[in-house]
Amino acid sequence: MGAVSLIIFGGLAAAWVFFRLPGAPEELATGHYGAAKVIAIGLVIAGSALLGRRRARAAVAEETSEPERA
Secondary structure (H helix, E strand, C coil): CHHHHHHHHHHHHHHHHHCCCCCCCCCHHHHHHHHHHHHHHHHHHHHHHHHHHHHHHHHHHHHHHCCCCC
16 A cells, blocks of 8 residues: 555656646756656565465465375
8 A cells, every 4th residue: 555655656756847836946857857756666575475376376376286295
């Protein structure tokens, strides 16, 4: 949930800078750079969580498919 909120927050920050709303930095590149960092962090967290979930599923599937040895 935290990763999704970071991605959404970064998108809102980028839109805020794009429309030059109050509080946006004078230099547009600075605002977009900050928003891109927040979005990138959110994407890395989301990707890591999905990769961990995939590995856990693969481990469970591997355990159930192995034949028992006597």
